[in-house]
Amino acid sequence: MKRRNFIKKGASAGLMAGAALALGGRAGLLASPLQSKPYDLVAVMGGTPEAMFDLGIQSLGGIGSFVSKGQRVVIKPNIGWDVTPDRAANTHPGLVKRIVEHCFRAGAKDVFVFDNTCDNWAKCYQNSGIEKAVKDAGARIVPGNSESYYQSIEIPGAKVLRSAKVHEQILECDVFINVPVLKHHSSTKMTAAIKNMMGVVWDRRFWHQNNLHQCLADYTLFEKKPQLNVIDCYNVMVKNGPRGVSVSDLVEMKSLIISKDWVAADAASARMMDLNPAQIDYIPLAHAIGSGNMNLEELNIHRIKM
């Protein structure tokens, strides 16, 4: 209840100062309400995933800048694997839940959550803790297990991935929020925002067959892009990804990256894993076709330490 009141207060006041007072910490003071130029990317470190989102989203004007009253929202976490939350192969369930709560508070009519999983979907939904978490928050968990849920779309300007089958919820929604977890990936070296799109399409095999990096970059040209990308970097799998073998694969980074620009979000994520974004082929490819900006030094980044 406390948290609910806090969010209400924050939203109604509409002022970062209000949030800063409520938190009473130095983190709040760093978040200057007088910022003239809007932030391109917000990076938060040191709190729980929930608290980091509460704080970080304020720097982008609150969830209300993305979600309006009566809208349909789709949240796409990574629920690819039948493992428990401590293995961090799936997005943190608490983070997904908190985003659902924010959406409803902003007046969303419905919030839908799904993924096209790798392991058995029902087990993934259940054991990831995400199904329960989002249901508790009032969202609807949607299956992605049947090809009949996916509809063919065209991607104009794509080099390889000229068409794909995309989940109907993505096509029908007003707001699309991408909530991946940052992980090492055996073939693309890392997975975060853009790579998470392999869970909104039906046929991933085509991507693997036909130049994976180019397909990833091509997909960023599809018109139904996420309006917001929230990257869970709380526990980060730095090896044996994307499934992981044990908790030894994880490093506790206690961080969260939020951005409208998924190329920037992925570039920042790469840096978190001590990788050079320019060497993750799909990032420069997506940058080159204008899907975002990978040059972090050109961006207005709000760094918050809690």
Next chain:
Amino acid sequence: MRSPVLKRIRVFLAVLFLLAVTSVFIDFRDLIPDSYYNSILFLQFVPSVIKFITLPAVAAAGFIIILVLTVLTGRTYCSVICPLGIFQDIVSRVGGFFGRKNRRFGYGKPFTIIRYGILAVTLIVTLTGGIYLVTLLDPYSIYGRIGTYFLKPVVLLGNNLVAAVVNKFDIYSVYRVDIKGVTALAYIIPSAFLFLVVAFSFRKGRLYCNTVCPVGTLLGVVSKVSLLRIRIDGSECSKCGRCAVACKASCIDFMGKSVDLSRCVACFNCLDTCPDNAVFYGLPDFRKKSAVRVKEPDEGKRSFVSGIMLLLFGISRVARSRDDVVPQKLSTIAEERTSPVCMPGATSIENFQERCTACSLCVSACPKNVIHPSLLEYGLTGIMQPRMDYHKGFCNFDCVKCTEICPTGALMPLDVEAKKLTQIGVAVFIKENCIVHTEKTDCGACSEHCPTKAVQMVPYEGTLVIPEVTKEICIGCGACEYACPTVPYKAIFVDGNRNHIAAEKPEVEEATLKVEDFPF
């Protein structure tokens, strides 16, 4: 006893058993806990016998109960517990609407040579050669295959129609499930038997049970000495023949006032048809010697039954279903499996083949759709016995469902931790087929899916990485093979272990990266 109550109890229990057994074969939503499967199937005769041979314990003693039940009450197993029997009763009932209502059955002579012949051949072959005739003829397994290969798709179709409507209203408590099916040739045997039992029962009631079914014949022998039995009181009977007409087993010779107990399935349909109150279910009449006599054997006219059996073996080649993805280049080197891959819990292919009756419960229950009926992968004698088909799915790392539900003990229960270290096969990499090699692009789908990282990506040309297999920690789950996008041949496949062995635990090394401040 002459009361219609007996028949009502029989029908009630039969419906209950049929629903219970059917439910485990169509449970696509995983609603029935795994631990219930064994209780539901506890009394199925053939699975219980096989399980008892492997594991002589109370949990496998269902068939002993059936034998005792048969000695006490006659072939009530056939009328109440056997799903194939009850299924035939339903078909027979439907058949009744189309035929001459009152003159359907009537007394028929037993096909003694055929039925004892089939029983004898089945027993001899099973004891000396293998289980494959039992696989073909076990009524529970026949019903299981009907459930898995025909009924479940129909149930899914119905579910999907409902889902298509309610999903439009954003209600997802009913969801669509793709109907995947199995290789076309695998339908031959289930179809043939479905046709056989439906054709027999539609017109002739329990003729299949009393002619082909070895379990029916065996229990028929036992029921000759049963304590409770149908008998006709000769002094009361006016030979009206109503009981014989009602008898779907065609075993009442009303002219001779006798009942062929070897064929009577204790359905009690005859009891309340008698206007003279002369038909009883009770103890044998010890006062007079007359009542029961077994009919003389008759030369089997319908040897076509055995002809059909032979026909069923006439299956020749394996055809793979085509993948619908068009690749840039076709892979060139065929996967050469020295052995098929058998499910965890089998311990060895040999053990599995000795015990599996191909009831296909595991095929139906597998949440990853990886278990498929074999054609000739295990050899001709293993036809229909399930195997892992990694072109269709892969084994979910934390799942042990098939090992828990197998009613014959062909798959023995494994706990999850033991399963994760059971090597049922080993991944083999074919570099010449691999996308990284042929296309010079990143792929790594195999390594991505590998739960133990037995498949690792190692440096290749330039910045490219290519798979490498560490055999010792591979458990043969097939995630790599399933995920591999090359067609028609995979660039990585699992070669089965004839004997399942323990895999080594993956080495655990603490991650070293330290992040204390934003690196940007």
